[in-house]
Amino acid sequence: MQKTFSxxxxxxxxxxxxxxxxxxxxxxxMAKLIKAEIVLLHIVETTTFPSSxxxxxxxxxxxxxxxxNEKLKELADKIHLENGVVVSIITEVGKIYKRIVHTAKQCxxxxxxxxxxxSSGSSYIIGSNTTRVVQESPCPVxxxxxxxxKLGFTKIVIPIDDTPESRQxxxxxxxxxxxxxxxxxxxxxxxxxxxxxQRKFRIKIEQVVDFMIEHGLTCxxxxxxxxxxxxMTLKVSTDIDADLVMIMTEQEPSLAGLIMGTYxxxxxxxxxxxxxxxRPAEIDPDRITVSF
Numbered sequence: 001m002q003k004t005f006s007x008x009x010x011x012x013x014x015x016x017x018x019x020x021x022x023x024x025x026x027x028x029x030m031a032k033l034i035k036a037e038i039v040l041l042h043i044v045e046t047t048t049f050p051s052s053x054x055x056x057x058x059x060x061x062x063x064x065x066x067x068x069n070e071k072l073k074e075l076a077d078k079i080h081l082e083n084g085v086v087v088s089i090i091t092e093v094g095k096i097y098k099r100i101v102h103t104a105k106q107c108x109x110x111x112x113x114x115x116x117x118x119s120s121g122s123s124y125i126i127g128s129n130t131t132r133v134v135q136e137s138p139c140p141v142x143x144x145x146x147x148x149x150k151l152g153f154t155k156i157v158i159p160i161d162d163t164p165e166s167r168q169x170x171x172x173x174x175x176x177x178x179x180x181x182x183x184x185x186x187x188x189x190x191x192x193x194x195x196x197x198q199r200k201f202r203i204k205i206e207q208v209v210d211f212m213i214e215h216g217l218t219c220x221x222x223x224x225x226x227x228x229x230x231x232m233t234l235k236v237s238t239d240i241d242a243d244l245v246m247i248m249t250e251q252e253p254s255l256a257g258l259i260m261g262t263y264x265x266x267x268x269x270x271x272x273x274x275x276x277x278x279r280p281a282e283i284d285p286d287r288i289t290v291s292f
Contacts, residue, residue, distance in 0.1 A: 005175045011039045011109035013100050013133075016071070019115030023144040024079075026274065027113045029151040031085045034179060038087045039107050040076060042068045043099045065091045097132035105138050116143045116268070131265060134249055140172065140278045147272040148243075153180045155242040159187040159233045160208065162201055165280040169246050170208060172278055174215050176244070183218040187236040190225040230266035237273060246276045 010027045014020045024040075031038050044064050068091040076087035090107075092099040104112055116130040134141050158173045160166045177184050188205045190198055205221050212219035222240075224232040237245050249264050268275050 005110075005172050007034055007036050007110045007175075009037045009039060009107060009109050009111075011041060011100070011104050011107065011112045013096075013112070013114045014040050014042050014072070015115075016042075017115060019144065019146050021115075022146065022149065023113045023115040023142075026142070026144055026148070026151055028079055028083055028085055030113075030179075032083050033152075036085075036110075038079070038085055039103070039109065040072050040087060040089045041100065041103050042072055042089075042091045043096050044068065044091065044093045045096055065093065097129045097136070100129075100133050101136045101138070109139050111139055112137055112141045114141065114143055116145055130268065134264070134268070134277045135279075137279070140276055142244075142274050142276045143268050144274045145272060148274050150243055153182045153244040153274075155185060155240055156182050156244045156246060157185045157187055157233065157237045157240070157242045158246045159189055159229070159236075160205065161189045161191055161229075162197075162204070165248055167204075167208065168280060169248060169278050170211065172276070173246055174212065174217065176246075176276075177212070177217045178215065182244075183220070184212050185236065185240055185242060186219065186221040187233050188221050188223045189229055189232060190223060193225070228266075230263050230270065233267055234271055237271065242273060244274050244276060245271055246278070249277050249279050 007030070010031060012020070012024050012027050014024065024038075027038055030036065069089060072089035072091065076089050079085055079087050088107075090103060092103060100112065100114070103109070112133065114130065114133065130141075130143055134143070153176060156173055156177060158169050160169075173184050176182065186205060186208060188201070190201055192198070202223070205223075209219045209221055222236050224236070233245060233247070236242070245267060247264055247267055264277060268277065
């Protein structure tokens, strides 16, 4: 099975906050670059009321929805006028992460770009909502914190360990690298001190570097070992002044179902630059191809 990656439609969960506005700036920059469409989504979060006043609240929801659509339309028209980007608008009522995931599926989004304040923020698109969207999204998600004011990507970090799923991010990195003219920096995370293991692991990383170069990209590898994998990944991004980290969600089983792994959560919540998360797929990474 071959898998290709292209971006034609970008979904932006938009709550009119500064961080949401910043995520929209990133989306407009990307959409102009690749002639993609933007979908602006505002969610009126549901609240449980006693049945005696539920009818009255339904009327309130309708008014909020109408006001939201009016503001979104003004914003969409402004973006189209100034940038030539096609922007559609949607207002949904319900649980935030559920409506984001549902809308992404319904509109066939190729990418979600959403604002986040990490684990200690106060916006409605924070911690738990971001985590749930990343876990359940049918497409990659780029989370943007308030620090990430630089638009575009010139240095992309992709951490790779010895799991097959880890290499599934490679075609996504190639696509974005060519799109932005960015260099790729592999954070090669070695998980054993065994000499034979390290020799084989270095060969795998060399293969990835060669793959990048064959596609016309500049690529460097940074070998790391020991310690906290998330801290090592973020240190590489800081040391080289990167502007995007690309990771797999690394989902793990729990009593309640799949949850996002600690590594992915730590990177998303502690990175000062945008983080692109991709869910692992049940495919052979050696057969993933990229089309341009």
